[in-house]
Amino acid sequence: xxxxxxxxxxxxxxxxxxxxxxxxxxxxxxxxxxxxxxxxxxxxxxxxxxxxxxxxxxxxxxxxxxxxxxxxxxxxxxxxxxxxxxxxxxxxxxxxxxxxxxxxxxxxxxxxxxxxxxxxxxxxxxxxxxxxxxxxxxxxxxxxxxxxxxxxxxxxxxxxxxxxxxxxxxxxxxxxxxxxxxxxxxxxxxxxxxxxxxxxxxxxxxxxxxx
Amino acid sequence: xxxxxxxxxxxxxxxxxxxxxxxxxxxxxxxxxxxxxxxxxxxxxxxxxxxxxxxxxxxxxxxxxxxxxxxxxxxxxxxxxxxxxxxxxxxxxxxxxxxxxxxxxxxxxxxxxxxxxxxxxxxxxxxxxxxxxxxxxxxxxxxxxxxxxxxxxxxxxxxxxxxxxxxxxxxxxxxxxxxxxxxxxxxxxxxxxxxxxxxxxxxxxxxxxxxxxxxxxxxxxxxxxxxxxxxxxxxxxxxxxxxxxxxxxxxxxxxxxxxxxxxxxxxxxxxxxxxxxxxxxxxxxxxxxxxxxxxxxxxxxxxxxxxxxxxxxxxxxxxxxxxxxxxxxxxxxxxxxxxxxxxxxxxxxxxxxxxxxxxxxxxxxxxxxxxxxxxxxxxxxxxxxxxxxxxxxxxxxxxxxxxxxxxxxxxxxxxxxxxxxxxxxxxxxxxxxxxxxxxxxxxxxxxxxxxxxxxxxxxxxxxxxxxxxxxxxxxxxxxxxxxxxxxxxxxxxxxxxxxxxxxxxxxxxxxxxxxxxxxxxxxxxxxxxxxxxxxxxxxxxxxxxxxxxxxxxxxxxxxxxxxxxxxxxxxxxxxxxxxxxxxxxxxxxxxxxxxxxxxxxxxxxxxxxxxxxxxxxxxxxxxxxxxxxxxxxxxxxxxxxxxxxxxxxxxxxxxxxxxxxxxxxxxxxxxxxxxxxxxxxxxxxxxxxxxxxxxxxxxxxxxxxxxxxxxxxxxxxxxxxxxxxxxxxxxxxxxxxxxxxxxxxxxxxxxxxxxxxxxxxxxxxxxxxxxxxxxxxxxxx
Numbered sequence: 001x002x003x004x005x006x007x008x009x010x011x012x013x014x015x016x017x018x019x020x021x022x023x024x025x026x027x028x029x030x031x032x033x034x035x036x037x038x039x040x041x042x043x044x045x046x047x048x049x050x051x052x053x054x055x056x057x058x059x060x061x062x063x064x065x066x067x068x069x070x071x072x073x074x075x076x077x078x079x080x081x082x083x084x085x086x087x088x089x090x091x092x093x094x095x096x097x098x099x100x101x102x103x104x105x106x107x108x109x110x111x112x113x114x115x116x117x118x119x120x121x122x123x124x125x126x127x128x129x130x131x132x133x134x135x136x137x138x139x140x141x142x143x144x145x146x147x148x149x150x151x152x153x154x155x156x157x158x159x160x161x162x163x164x165x166x167x168x169x170x171x172x173x174x175x176x177x178x179x180x181x182x183x184x185x186x187x188x189x190x191x192x193x194x195x196x197x198x199x200x201x202x203x204x205x206x207x208x209x210x211x
Numbered sequence: 212x213x214x215x216x217x218x219x220x221x222x223x224x225x226x227x228x229x230x231x232x233x234x235x236x237x238x239x240x241x242x243x244x245x246x247x248x249x250x251x252x253x254x255x256x257x258x259x260x261x262x263x264x265x266x267x268x269x270x271x272x273x274x275x276x277x278x279x280x281x282x283x284x285x286x287x288x289x290x291x292x293x294x295x296x297x298x299x300x301x302x303x304x305x306x307x308x309x310x311x312x313x314x315x316x317x318x319x320x321x322x323x324x325x326x327x328x329x330x331x332x333x334x335x336x337x338x339x340x341x342x343x344x345x346x347x348x349x350x351x352x353x354x355x356x357x358x359x360x361x362x363x364x365x366x367x368x369x370x371x372x373x374x375x376x377x378x379x380x381x382x383x384x385x386x387x388x389x390x391x392x393x394x395x396x397x398x399x400x401x402x403x404x405x406x407x408x409x410x411x412x413x414x415x416x417x418x419x420x421x422x423x424x425x426x427x428x429x430x431x432x433x434x435x436x437x438x439x440x441x442x443x444x445x446x447x448x449x450x451x452x453x454x455x456x457x458x459x460x461x462x463x464x465x466x467x468x469x470x471x472x473x474x475x476x477x478x479x480x481x482x483x484x485x486x487x488x489x490x491x492x493x494x495x496x497x498x499x500x501x502x503x504x505x506x507x508x509x510x511x512x513x514x515x516x517x518x519x520x521x522x523x524x525x526x527x528x529x530x531x532x533x534x535x536x537x538x539x540x541x542x543x544x545x546x547x548x549x550x551x552x553x554x555x556x557x558x559x560x561x562x563x564x565x566x567x568x569x570x571x572x573x574x575x576x577x578x579x580x581x582x583x584x585x586x587x588x589x590x591x592x593x594x595x596x597x598x599x600x601x602x603x604x605x606x607x608x609x610x611x612x613x614x615x616x617x618x619x620x621x622x623x624x625x626x627x628x629x630x631x632x633x634x635x636x637x638x639x640x641x642x643x644x645x646x647x648x649x650x651x652x653x654x655x656x657x658x659x660x661x662x663x664x665x666x667x668x669x670x671x672x673x674x675x676x677x678x679x680x681x682x683x684x685x686x687x688x689x690x691x692x693x694x695x696x697x698x699x700x701x702x703x704x705x706x707x708x709x710x711x712x713x714x715x716x717x718x719x720x721x722x723x724x725x726x727x728x729x730x731x732x733x734x735x736x737x738x739x740x741x742x743x744x745x746x747x748x749x750x751x752x753x754x755x756x757x758x759x760x761x762x763x764x765x766x767x768x769x770x771x772x773x774x775x776x777x778x779x780x781x782x783x784x785x786x787x788x789x790x791x792x793x794x795x796x797x798x799x800x801x802x803x804x805x806x807x808x809x810x811x812x813x814x815x816x817x818x819x820x821x822x823x824x825x826x827x828x829x830x831x832x833x834x835x836x837x838x839x840x841x842x843x844x845x846x847x848x849x850x851x852x853x854x855x856x857x858x859x860x861x862x863x864x865x866x867x868x869x870x871x872x873x874x875x876x877x878x879x880x881x882x883x884x885x886x887x888x889x890x891x892x893x894x895x896x897x898x899x900x901x902x903x904x905x906x907x908x909x910x911x912x913x914x915x916x917x918x919x920x921x922x923x924x925x926x927x928x929x930x931x932x933x934x935x936x937x938x939x940x941x942x943x944x945x946x947x948x949x950x951x952x953x954x955x956x957x958x959x960x961x962x963x964x965x966x967x968x969x970x971x972x973x974x975x976x977x978x979x980x981x982x983x984x985x986x987x988x989x990x991x992x
Contacts (some may be wrong), residue, residue, distance in 0.1 A: 030666075031664045031665060031666050031676060031677050031710055032675070032677070032708075032710050032719070033675075033710070034666070034667065034671075034675040034710050034711060034712065034717075035672065044824055045824070046824075047824060065824060067823055067824045073511070075822070076822055076823055076824060081527075096351065111620065113619055113620070116619030116620050116621070117619060119621070120619060144260065152847075160352065168577040182826070184633065185616055187616070195555055195559075196555050196559045196562075196563045197563060198563070199552065199615060200549050200551065200552050200825055200826055201825065202824055202825060202826075203549060203551065203824075203825055203826030203827075204824060204826075205822070
């Protein structure tokens, strides 16, 4: 009988140990009450590019791409002041200061995600047409529109981020050319390179027309 | 090996142990063991029974008088496996001290003869379907691998992989909802819908893994379309003892270590009370392809289970609890943003996040999965030859998936919450009434009910839902010596109530599905060696919540998936036929099958990618079409010189979407393997030595649908592997060890069915060391 009791005790002890391994945090959630969409998770719904003509100190418009319900759901759309579809229009031989704003418009008040990008600037880099920026400070030349984009902001490692840039184009172009603005998340690997480095957070295919 | 049907229901009574006078002057290793297998009821001598002497790996078939004999044995205990056609194996331990004679009597019905309840030892009778099983030595060779990888050694089974650590078993090219997994008799209810969701089961629970191929709806549930995977532990011991087993495994690639142990016993003082506890721990680090390490491919697993059973003469009750916990790192270079990223990744010669060094760290992205199962089972004998079983199970599955990056917002990031979080709770009740050999008929009747709730906490991908499913079935079988016929029918009804938001509006669609399924089968046994199996059946499944309502980005695959709320029931008609030839030295098994689907649910690519703020994503819409999947599995095994065994396997499969006249995506390509094994026993201390070399050739899958995949299918490849193993006796204690080398040539390859093929090569050379130690702590005998 002693062996039996011992065995029972041992089995019980080990059984207890096994079941105590990991306690699940079973939140008492009823299926008929799902979490409203995007309550806690982070969403970038909107990209805004504010252009200020620093040559004649005037506002040159805000260009927007919006996907209010996030990826999937309703389709995304372009739209903004002075904007027809995806086209951003600038004048040749003017200097424009461009500020990129990233917003989560599902939150009240609206959450400005670009502030977080700035804070984590060392892990983030904006690319224009996927060209790796060169020089110090960073700059890129977009061959299609002949536009030069200089990065105005710096991260902790003195690399550009691209939330603020300076755009100049020397001459008028007949057609529109591509201006794909891309934000890459490159934690630990940010070195100005684009290809096969990091994950795309944002990629919006604007078009640029130089008048 | 497959199980045929047994007129001699489970087993056993041994009238044993007659001593013979030593005939000759004997040394320590020259004893004979002779025996006879008889029918207990009528004393008929049973010809054609397999008697396997486990220690020597020697098989005898009883002659026309039911007799067998083994010669040149050492002194000591031997295990005999008595395998009468279709019966579950009977194990008999014989202590050979002198020439020994055994009489083994197999009763027609255990009930009438036994005062110990042996109902659990009875063979499951419905096996006109083609069944393949992995057990004992074959199962040992897969230890340390995940369930999916282990099942791969069964012909006709492949896996859909997400790297080396996540494998979903596929039977005849079908996976997910179309494959039913029964874990210790309970249908596994986890998050089957995702291609990167592997079954949440510890393979060490099983002492036998079986795959029943082809539709098997009647007995197991209407949705068993492709087949059923049975994960079966051994029966609990029924004699007073405490025994166990210890497995230790080391794997070089990933520097993975696995330890698993079982301890089980039966009480001497309390008759009929038995118990088992089991636990597994596994930890692995970054996996190496031939040329580089893959960042964040480690895993951790901690599993445990225990069982307690109490058996009386007329009834028995059993409780079982198991828990599975795993944390699996997902190769970070495969977690990409959009289509452009994916195309760049595919073109790159080396993936991003390939590393030069090894690490055990698991960072984002990773999956954190827990699965809990509680089961109770009760059975009693209603009348002679009639048994009723009642089973209840509760399952809780929690799946948390963490994206590669924390939110940018520091407050959110500090919470470190999973981006995807699903919890699914299922309760099942099964009732089964079984009758044994009434005249020439045997049958089963039963019903089942399931209630399931799913909730999500993070990002929306599939909705919350509640579903109720119930079904009833009846099946009867007619058993004659040379032919067995079977027919069954089942009716199921399923209701599905889903909850999700469109904009700010809560939607709550209610759907109901019902249908019949049936099956009919036959076994022809013209001779002892040759058997033919044929099974024709139907199965159906209701569209699943993700197929109906998913709407969003499926991360890691970089695509938008859209459900279709109007999907109808998917139905399949299946015919599977097997020819089996089995003699002492040869084994031939050929299985041919055809599945004809109506309303086959698949992902249909949309012509235009969708523009989102993260760039362009390809869109897949769930659609339905008529489709067919057919193929051939063959296995040939031949032994010569008593020490050499050759095995050839081939698996061919064709899958076609009849509506769009194109191939089905993600189907296994044709594959072939050859395996040579040399085995011998050197001495009493060094037994079952073997050396085995294998070559596996996987052809290129060129049968792929046009414009659907992100990248063209990878090329064909061949892998060389080898294994050496033996059983060492340290006194009476056997220790079984083996060393396996996989991908010995360090071949650089990518597999079509691995979703990481877009990003990286597959695993390089890998060595696995296995040690298994059966333990006998106390045995009354």
